[in-house]
Amino acid sequence: MTAHEPALLVLEDGRTFTGQAYGATGETVGEAVFCTGMTGYQETLTDPSYHRQVVVMTAPHIGNTGVNTTDTESRRIWVSGFVVRDPAIRPSNWRSQGDLERALQDQGVVGISEVDTRALTRHIRDRGAMRAGIFSGDAARASAAELLRRVTEAPVMAGSALAAEVTTREPYVVPAEGERRFTVAALDLGIKGMTPALLAARGVEVHVLPSTSSFDDVRAVRPDGVFFSNGPGDPATADAEVALLRQVLEHRIPFFGICFGNQLLGRALGLETYKLPFGHRGINQPVLDRRTGKVEVTSHNHGFAIAWPGHLDQPADTPYGPARVSHVALNDDVVEGVQCLQTPAFSVQYHPEAAAGPHDAEYLFDRFVDLMEEARSAQA
Structure with missing residues (x-):
């Protein structure tokens, strides 16, 4: 497994986006939402309010400041999935204590990179937040119909007590x-x-x-x-x-x-x-x-x-x-x-x-x- 393994993001309305695995490989499903902050991705990831959500970062370059123990807002990463366009090759910041992708891998958070997050954000903005799945590795080898079925069978956020x-x-x-x-x-x-x-x-x-x-x-x-x-x-x-x-x-x-x-x-x-x-x-x-x-x-x-x-x-x-x-x-x-x-x-x-x-x-x-x-x- 490498960070460049193919990955697929599937929305519940059937639209798909191709990219590369980022973080852990496998599959995850949640409500797709977009976050417009240009900084603070670590606080976003560890905010419990994002539980059961697949977070799309609208800022194109993510991971450049790495991760540290000071900026975590809770005991773990809570997002169900993470979507970025251009992940940093390596962190470069005096406060950095580790690499963002490694942190995602260590906590089993499935993500996808090299996605046109501008197009994805516009789609969510125009059609509303919806369920989405990220699939990579063996999980991505299922048929398109099967992947869509897994997404649409996931619980919706309305009515969820979390x-x-x-x-x-x-x-x-x-x-x-x-x-x-x-x-x-x-x-x-x-x-x-x-x-x-x-x-x-x-x-x-x-x-x-x-x-x-x-x-x-x-x-x-x-x-x-x-x-x-x-x-x-x-x-x-x-x-x-x-x-x-x-x-x-x-x-x-x-x-x-x-x-x-x-x-x-x-x-x-x-x-x-x-x-x-x-x-x-x-x-x-x-x-x-x-x-x-x-x-x-x-x-x-x-x-x-x-x-x-x-x-x-x-x-x-x-x-x-x-x-x-x-x-x-x-x-x-x-x-x-x-x-x-x-x-x-x-x-x-x-x-x-x-x-x-x-x-x-x-x-x-x-x-x-x-x-x-x-x-x-x-x-x-």
Whole structure:
């Protein structure tokens, strides 16, 4: 087996792309999505939100900075498959500790290179995210009809409950840096390592809990605030997590959610969610903070969104008081943030932890700290 062995990418609508094996050889199937970040491929690969997805990198040259132990966002690579156009021959960066293709091979991640990723991205953009399979080695020798059958028999993302597949098995604590100011219970729905690190830098002790945790588990931490992380899957399946969040809101514990956590806040408020045609993925997505009027360039990885019941300028009535759209995507007007007006809760659809960047939205962690400070002052 060599890196130049032929490989084939098969989409569920029958379109195929030929290329060369990259990473492990064999076969893999998942939802084909494209990521528009020009940097940060290691953070993308280790983001649990990409579980069961075949990620197409739109930047043509991938692997030039190698891999290292610092930039990993979780315990493993989560993507089902990896599609690149022009892989680096060798890494060249002072921080590099290894080769990207070797890392993919070591973790059994099947990929394909030498693909026209521009044409593939345009196809997904025009026809929507769809299932895809990558086949190389012996797996690629099956008939075209057989390969297509394997793709179309794979589960679709809509209706998939995946948080329990990526969450931590046991609770763990990320201690505050310096003096401990607050304690936060963070529900791990697919959390990235940078998130508790940024909270810890603000004097927050973070208790990371499994996605299956109960409200009693949360209360046992005696939290000043509750955080729901990013994660994979369809928010419409997360009934237990939504029920937990409703208890948090009823007890008026300050709440902050990102990505999947944003969608679950929407559901807890009685709103619906829906699947986007091809989602937002990358580190260059423009979002308007409607509170400040500032445009932020932000990091995204989501295929679902909140369906706002009326005009985006109009608050929605919820069991916990009115809520408003706090942030909106400037490319397509997708709801990118929700703020409750009478309950201490807010969320955003994107990733403010800036892994791999940018840093425009890091202030949201300060807003969460301010919310906990206000709640503490009100109780004094």
